[in-house]
Structures are given as structure tokens and as C-alpha cells.
Amino acid sequence: MKTKVLMAVALTGLLGTGLYAYGGNMQSMQKGMSCPSGMNNSMMMKKQKKMRSHGVMSLLRDLNLTSEQMKDIQSIKQELMKKRTRPTVAFTKEGFDKEKYIQIMKQKRDNMLESKAEMIDKVYKVLTSEQKEQLKVLMDLRAERMSTMMNKRMRF
Incomplete structure (x- = not known):
């Protein structure tokens, strides 16, 4: 019983960390971490700037x-x-x-x-x-x- 609870807690923690890392992608890019798509920070920032600039x-x-x-x-x-x-x-x-x-x-x-x-x-x-x-x-x-x-x- 204790092992099932321990496994559930560990699995929840692992999934939560993964979701946080995926959802917090923009914050991680600003801190210098790698981008999952293979683009570096400067490329991502330029792409975002281009996407916002219209008109x-x-x-x-x-x-x-x-x-x-x-x-x-x-x-x-x-x-x-x-x-x-x-x-x-x-x-x-x-x-x-x-x-x-x-x-x-x-x-x-x-x-x-x-x-x-x-x-x-x-x-x-x-x-x-x-x-x-x-x-x-x-x-x-x-x-x-x-x-x-x-x-x-x-x-x-």
C-alpha cells in the first residue's frame, strides 16, 4: 500500500515538473535554457518580435x-x-x-x-x-x- 502511494506521488511530481517545463517555456528561454524546437534564444526573440510587428x-x-x-x-x-x-x-x-x-x-x-x-x-x-x-x-x-x-x- 505504501509503495503504491509513493509511486503515485513520484509519478505526479514527475508529470507536474514536465508540464511546468512545457508551460513555462517562455520563462526558461529568457533564463538562457534551451528551446525544445532547436532555436536559440535570439532566434526565438526575433521571431516573436516579427510576429508582433504589424502595420x-x-x-x-x-x-x-x-x-x-x-x-x-x-x-x-x-x-x-x-x-x-x-x-x-x-x-x-x-x-x-x-x-x-x-x-x-x-x-x-x-x-x-x-x-x-x-x-x-x-x-x-x-x-x-x-x-x-x-x-x-x-x-x-x-x-x-x-x-x-x-x-x-x-x-x-
Whole structure:
């Protein structure tokens, strides 16, 4: 009986450790441990950075922005964030207004394109002419990379 309990505890500990190691993969990579897929830490971090960076706004990091420009862009982002309607308005102490939630989410979906375009327009006005040219070049390079990557995938 004692051996069965001891085996169960040992097996549970082993499985728990394995699950922790698998689930805690991101923390282990940051600490310098090996990645199960064979990629080293720098490769994984670059891949994660590429996966997060989409859109024109992510290219702003590559421009030489002044601190004043960064503050202006941050205030533009904050201003537009304040204008957004939150779906939490549909929740009250008494209950949940399903129709109001649906209406808010539809408006959010419909207005997403306009709000992004407005933000890009305002940020673009903050940039100097050299930065605008540099941004255009970066956008062209990204499009070229994406095209090359898609062509490679299509060739199998």
C-alpha cells in the first residue's frame, strides 16, 4: 500500500515538473535554457518580435524620432484611446444588456478602420519629410520581404 502511494506521488511530481517545463517555456528561454524546437534564444526573440510587428505604427520604432515627436505620438494614441467606447458599458449591477453589447461591438468593428486611418494621418503629420521618406522605404522593404516569403511558401 505504501509503495503504491509513493509511486503515485513520484509519478505526479514527475508529470507536474514536465508540464511546468512545457508551460513555462517562455520563462526558461529568457533564463538562457534551451528551446525544445532547436532555436536559440535570439532566434526565438526575433521571431516573436516579427510576429508582433504589424502595420505602419510598428515601423515608427525604426525612425529616428525626437523626444518631442514621441510625446506627440503618445498623446495622439492616448487621445484616440479615450474616444473608444468600451463594451463594459453593457454591464451593470443589475445585469447584462445583450443588445447594447452587440451594438458596441459592431460599432467597434465598423469604426476600427477609420480610427486606424485617423491615427496614422495624425502621426504622419508629426513626421519630418526625411522621416516620411524613410517610412516609405521601410514600408516598401516590408512589402518586398512579405512577397518573397509568400513566393517561397508557394513553391513548397
